[in-house]
Amino acid sequence: MVSFLKTVIKAIPVGLSVTFKNIFRKPTTLEYPEVKPDLSPQYRGLHYLARYDNGEERCVCCGLCAAACPADCIYMEPYENERGERKARIYIINEIRCIFCGYCEEACPEEAIFLGKEFEFSKYEIPDFIYSKEMLLGNFDRIEMERRKKLGMEFIRKTRFDFRMPTPSIGDSESSIEK
């Protein structure tokens, strides 16, 4: 009995020392949704389809993202636009099937599909999770507008993709090389 009491009396300050140590630390719990979490740079959230500077979509519907997708959640059908380019007529991502592995982003040769930081897209109906091309491009537009607003650069033309790939102008920059 005595030895028991001795143990208890010793243990209480040891245990409380942890409590007192943490009582003055900044709490890790976030008051979500009032406070948003600070996401890791590698965070993979909702997809978006990027655009060129001139507003044209980057995706050429090559199907590599769908081929790379382990969950088989991407479906697409190409078409030929009026300038003879291959573009997506239908581009669908089933976000409820998606496992957010990011393989599509890695497979994309045109730097068109990305997984953004957005994670708040819960919905009541499963069909609402099927994102069409317009919705995915809209995701990009929203993210891009927010980013520009944050940086105060609404009127600056440069996007963060510019250093990677020159933007083709509609008049075709490469034909000047031929001349």
Added chain:
Amino acid sequence: MPDQVKLKIEDRDVTVDKGQTILDAALKLGIIVPTFCWDPRLKPIAACRMCLVEVEKAPKLVPSCAVPAIEGMVVKVFSEKAIRGRKAVLEFILSNHPLDCPTCDKGGECILQDHTFNHGPTGSRTIEPRNRTIFDEKYKFDDFPLGPVIWLNMNRCIFCFKCTRIIKEIAGDDDLGAFNRGYHTILHGHKNRPFRSEFSGNTVENCPVGALVANSFRYKVRSWLLKKTPSVCHLCGDGCNITLWHQGQKLFRIYSRWNRNVDNGLLCDRGRFGGLYADSDRRLRNPKIRREGKLIDTTWEEALDFVAGNLESIRAKFTAAGIGVIGNEMLSNEETYLLSRIARRVIGTNNIDFRFEDKFTPSTDLNLKLLYFLVKRIPFSKFGEFRNHLIIGTDTEVTHPIMTLWLKRAISSGRSKCYAAYHRKTDFTLHPVESIEYFPQGEYNFLLALYSALKGKSIDESALASGVASTLIQRWAELLKGSKTLLLAGEALYNNPRGSENIDLLKAICDLLGEGSVINIPYDGSNYLGNLLWGATPGILPGGSQNDEENRSIICKEWKCDNLPEAGGMDTSQMLTAASEGKMGALIFFGSDPVGFYPDREIATKAVQNASFKVACETFLTETGKLCDAVLPLAPFPECSGSLISSEGRLQFFEKAFDPAYSSAEGWRIILRLAQRLGFEGDYSSPSEIWSEMASIADKCGKVDYKQSQYGGQFLKMDFAARAFSNLDGFQSSPLPSPTAEFPMILTYGASVYQKRNLTAYAESMDKIDPGPKLYINPDNAAKMKLYEGDTVRVSSTKGSLTMKSAFDYRIRPGTVFIPTNFQEAEFNSLLSSKSDLTFVKIERL
């Protein structure tokens, strides 16, 4: 051995025939040397340099595809020098190859991608812009429509020249050429004309990169998503082996499936692009029945009950002989057999036929005569063994495109010569072929003249009647005499008022020619032979035996019934004539369209209108279907399985790629369900069950040996009894009626080379390849009439008149005009009459 050489490849000894290349020797050892321009069917040109190997004592690397193997040669394929050389070649090829794999339709199945992955450099050393060949500033990418069905992107081309060589060496045409040199090389049709060829699709299939892309596949789907199903082409009698590339219920493209006995990996454009008609969204979607004068959509149950109920009441009213069944030659063996069974056993009529495009179809006697020739027929691969080929009464390029390639191969080998006789020049006769053009319907007189010339008799009279100079026929007789000849008898010989006499004459000519001469009957239609053998004609029972007492009892035992209807049913012409007079109760059209294609539109329309009940089972709503009381949607060939017997006599099975789209159904299922409603007790769950029943019947009949049939692609053994051929002494030349002053031109009609009836017109790119109906006329005649190409003309005969655009064709015999039959809107048969052999027309410029 003097004819063989021994060499060493990668320290392994190999012996090959003299003249074979290092590549052949390497392949014999199972060593794969990467190639682009090499193709076993083509002569080596060593254009791509991808197959470089190191040969000891040779100063440089040598292209293995072009260098013949020499005794004692020591070859190293995987030495460091050879690997480095091939890597440099690939780097050189890639230096100007655009990196547009994501947009290129060849991506995923590209040989350049594979070789680069396996043998190529890991990166690019150049920063200079890549060479571009701009065809049109309008397009951002340099794709360019090379012809009606093919797009070209010259930037992607690696200059292997497979395409031009396939067209030149295999198809034997000069339709595609490579112009300029080096990186300025451009592929194009001659004189800036679009690239058109019956075999143009093969260039797309064999292009190692995405330079040539089919219009119908461009920007459609990625190749790795597609499933492949082996099948057999249904659009002509050659029975080419094809692969269907499909995803879900959509058919994307048709490629050749290499069968060295049939097609050698080649396919005509009709099969390749026309076969995509199955994917058309203009197909019949639902069963329709006529209610209050209108065809309305309904369910299968209701439609079949409606049809069965009506057939029952018609049978009670008119007796079974008042019901007629008209199938078509594209039905599989199983469907034909079931159709024959429902007609003979369930309905109880002998009125069954499958031919509706000709008014003079062979009688039973003639059919049995023709079947006798099948006993000694020749497979395509042995055409080269014959000294001469005599082709009479057919345009082989239209009816049998791939057989024509075998003929061309026989000619180009230098061992054989071809003689073609038809009422006009054909594409085939533009090759080194002796050709004769007789009067339309002049087959009998021509054969008689040739026979007399071979006999050494006077031929002036018959030659005059056939419209050929007698010296020409004498010359042919001299050239053909005594040589081993293959006689190919076309459909114009037996679909002829004098069909039986023609075949007698042909047999006599064959006997007069050299030893080993054989008659082949290349039937026009994917399963013409199967339809004959499985009882789709009144006179022949399933199994190929004649409809007589003895054979009927054999079939009765198999079908477990007491008796079958007595012989003497009607064929299509008789059925339609009887129906137009109101003597037929019901007509069942199974894939057939007599209103659109029977060469007398008036009689066919009257027949369909006057029959008390008529039902059509078809893929697209045809002219006949519009007049019918019930229309049932029939699934096209990619959605069915079964077997076909090609005109060569080869039995081949095909599989269904996917379930029937919309609510269409397979032919055998429709027939079976209808039969069950009419009191048929049997049931089948798949065509293979039907086939096992058919095989036991065939075994009893003993005409055709189907024993090994389950392996497919089998050249059937046939055993038909010889028929008596009539004595030719009494044969006299019979001058044909000549055109009158009022109607000075002779009308001929036939299929266009790219089309099969109206079916292929529903395929996506076929309207570009063969746009609309035209009246083809010889330029000489046109010049006399002051007619220019593209003028609108009115063609009128005693029966009616048509308005269409004119086009020049110097292949047409002067004094005749030609209308392709493939366009329903043209209504070509409204000019024709079933009463007269020849139709005379007049042409007026509007």
